Amino acid sequence: MVLVSYRTGPVLLECLASVLRQNGVREVVLVNNGNPPGLLAEVDRLAACDTRLVVMTGHGNVGFAHGCNLGADRATQPTLLLLNPDTVLEPGVLEAALDALAGREDVALATVRLLNTDGTEQRGCRRNLLTPWNCVVEQLRLASLIPGLSGVNLNTAPVPDHPVEVPCISGAFMLMPRDTWERAGGMDEGYFLHVEDVDFCLRLRRDGGRILYIPGVSVTHVQGTSRASPMVVEWHKARSLVRYFFTYFRSGWQAPVVALIAVLVQLRFVAIAPARTLLWMLRERRGVHPPPEAR
Numbered sequence: 001m002v003l004v005s006y007r008t009g010p011v012l013l014e015c016l017a018s019v020l021r022q023n024g025v026r027e028v029v030l031v032n033n034g035n036p037p038g039l040l041a042e043v044d045r046l047a048a049c050d051t052r053l054v055v056m057t058g059h060g061n062v063g064f065a066h067g068c069n070l071g072a073d074r075a076t077q078p079t080l081l082l083l084n085p086d087t088v089l090e091p092g093v094l095e096a097a098l099d100a101l102a103g104r105e106d107v108a109l110a111t112v113r114l115l116n117t118d119g120t121e122q123r124g125c126r127r128n129l130l131t132p133w134n135c136v137v138e139q140l141r142l143a144s145l146i147p148g149l150s151g152v153n154l155n156t157a158p159v160p161d162h163p164v165e166v167p168c169i170s171g172a173f174m175l176m177p178r179d180t181w182e183r184a185g186g187m188d189e190g191y192f193l194h195v196e197d198v199d200f201c202l203r204l205r206r207d208g209g210r211i212l213y214i215p216g217v218s219v220t221h222v223q224g225t226s227r228a229s230p231m232v233v234e235w236h237k238a239r240s241l242v243r244y245f246f247t248y249f250r251s252g253w254q255a256p257v258v259a260l261i262a263v264l265v266q267l268r269f270v271a272i273a274p275a276r277t278l279l280w281m282l283r284e285r286r287g288v289h290p291p292p293e294a295r
Contacts, residue, residue, distance in 0.1 A: 001019065001025065001027065001028045001029065001075070001077075001080075001081045001083055002029045002031065002068060002071030002072055002074075002075055002080065002081070002082050002083070003015070003016075003019075003028070003029070003030050003031065003071070003083050003084070003085045004031045004033060004064050004067035004068055004071060004085065005030060005031065005032055005033060005035055005085040006033040006034045006035070006061055006064075006228065007034060007035060007036070007228055008035065008039075008085045008086055009039075009086075010039070011085070011086045011088070011222050012035070012039065012043070012085045012086070013039070013042055013043070013046070014088055015083075015084075015085050015086060015087055015088060015089075016028070016030070016043065016046060016053065016085075017046075018087075018088050018089040018090070019083070019089060019094075020046075020050055020052065020053065021089075021091055022089060022091070022092075022093065022094040022095065023091075023092065023094070023095045024094060024095055024098065025052060025094065026052060026077055027052055027054065027075060027076060027077050028052055028053045028054065029054045029056060029071040029074050029075050030043065030047075030053065030054065030055045030056065030071075030085075031056045031067040031068075031070050031071040032055055032056060032057040033059075033060070033061045033062060033063075033064075033067050034060065034061045040055075040057070043055060054074065056070060056071065056074060063189065063191070063192035063193055064171075064187075064191075064192070064193050064194075064196060065186075065187035065188060065189045065190075065191045065192070065196040066187075066189045066192075068082055068171075068186065068187045068196075069186040069187055069189065072181055072186060077178070078177065078178050079098065079175070079176070079177060079178065080175075080176050080177075080178055080180075080181050081094070081173070081174065081175045081176075082171060082173070082174040083172070083173055083174075084171070084172040084173070084221060086221065086222040086223060087114075087172060087173065087219050087220065087221050087222070088219070088220045088222065089219055090218075090219075090220075093112065093217055093218070093219055096214075096216070096217045097110065097112050097175055097214055097217050098175075100163055100212075100214045100216070100217065101175060101212070101214075104212065106210055107210050107211070107212045108176060108177070108180045108204050108209030108210055108211065109169065109174060109175070109176045109180055109201070109204055109209060109210075109211045109212070110163075110174075110175045110176070110211070110212040110213075110214060111125065111126070111169040111170065111173050111174060111175065111211075111212070111213055111214065112173055112175075112214050112215075112217040112218055112219050113125060113159070113213075113214070113215050113216075113217065113218040113219070114170060114172055114173060114218070114219055114220075114221045115218050115219065115220050115221065116220075116221070116223070117220060117222060120155075121155040121159070122155060122170070122172075122221055122223075123153045123155050124153060124155070124170045124172075125155055125169065125170050125172075125213075126153075126154045126155065126157075126166040126168075126169060126213045127152050127153045127154050127155075127166070127167070127168045127169070127170075128150060128151070128152055128153075128154065128167050128168060129167045129168045129198065129201065129202050129205065130152055130168070130195075130198050130202075130244065131249065132245060132249050132254050132257040132258055132261055133257075134150060134151050134152050135152065135245075135261060136257075136261075137149050137150065137151040137152075138151030138152040138153065139264075154166065159215050160213075160215050161215070162215070162216075163212050163213065163214045163215070163216075164212070164213055164215075165210050165211060165212060165213070166211055166212075166213040167201070167205065167211065168197075168198055168201040168202070168205075168211065169197070169201060169211055169213065170197060170221075171196065171197030171200070172219075172221050173219055173221075174197070174200075180204070180209065183207065184200060184203055184204055184207070184209075187199075187200055188200070188203075190243060191240045191243065191244075192236050192239070192240070193233065193236035193237065193240065194233075194236055194237040194240040194241070195237075195240035195241055195243070195244045196240070198244065199244055199247075202248065229277055230273060230276035230277045230279075231273050231274070231276075231277040234269050234272065234273040234276065235269060235273065237269075238265045238266060238268065238269040241261075241265050242261075242262045242265055242266075245258045245261055245262065246258060246262070
C-alpha cells in the first residue's frame with residue numbers, strides 16, 4: 001500500500017490508523033512530500049510502534065505522480081494499492097475489495113465506491129475517460145439538457161448491485177496486481193498534480209486492461225484537508241489538463257477543440273485561482289478552516 005502526503009493535516013493519522021487496522025495489511029509505505037514537523041513526529045511514533053509502516057522522507061515535494069512511483073518502488077507486496085492520505089477505511093474494507101478482485105485475472109485495476117463525508121458518492125469515483133468532447137459536455141452541463149449525452153463523471157448514475165467495468169477511476173483508491181503497475185511503467189511524472197490518474201487509466205485501457213468498480217465496498221474520502229495554496233493547486237490542475245489533451249488529442253479534427261480547451265482552462269485559472277487564494281490566505285491568518293464540503 002502506498003500513500004503520498006503533502007500537508008495533509010490530522011486526517012493523515014486517522015487514515016493511517018484505519019489502514020493499519022485492516023486485515024491482511026503487511027506493508028504501508030508513506031511518501032512524505034512535506035508535512036509539518038509536529039505531524040511527522042506523530043507519524044514517526046506510529047511507525048516505531050508498527051513496523052509495517054515505512055516512512056519515506058527527505059526528498060521534498062516531488063509531486064503526486066513521482067511520489068507514487070517512489071512508494072511503489074519501495075513496496076514489495078504482489079498487490080499494490082494507491083490510497084489517498086485523506087481517506088478513512090472502515091474495518092474489513094480492504095479484505096472485501098481483495099475478495100472481489102480474487103480470481104479476476106481479466107481485471108488490471110479496481111476501485112471501491114468513494115464517498116463524501118455526507119455519504120454521497122464522490123465525483124470522479126467512476127467516470128468516462130476524459131476526451132475533448134465529454135469535457136465540453138461536462139462543463140456546459142449538456143448531459144442534463146440533452147438525453148443520451150454523457151459527460152465525464154458517472155457518480156449520479158444508478159449504483160449497480162455487482163462489480164462492473166468502468167472506463168476510468170480516481171487515484172484516491174487504485175487496487176491492482178503488481179504486474180499491472182509494471183506493465184504500465186507507473187505514473188507519468190510529467191504530471192505534478194492532478195490528471196495523472198486519468199492518464200494512467202487511459203494507458204491501461206489502450207493496452208487492453210479492464211477497470212473494475214466494486215460498489216459493495218465503500219471508503220470515505222474527506223478531501224480538502226491539505227493546507228496547500230489554491231493558487232498552486234489550480235495552476236498544476238490547469239497545466240495537467242492542458243498536457244493531457246495535447247498528449248492524446250492534438251491530431252485531426254480534435255486539434256482546434258483542444259486548442260480552445262487549453263485557452264478556456266487558462267481563463268478558468270485566471271478567473272478563480274486569485275479569489276480562492278485570497279480566501280485561503282484570510283482563513284490561514286485567522287486559523288479558520290472550513291469543513292471539506294465547503295471547499
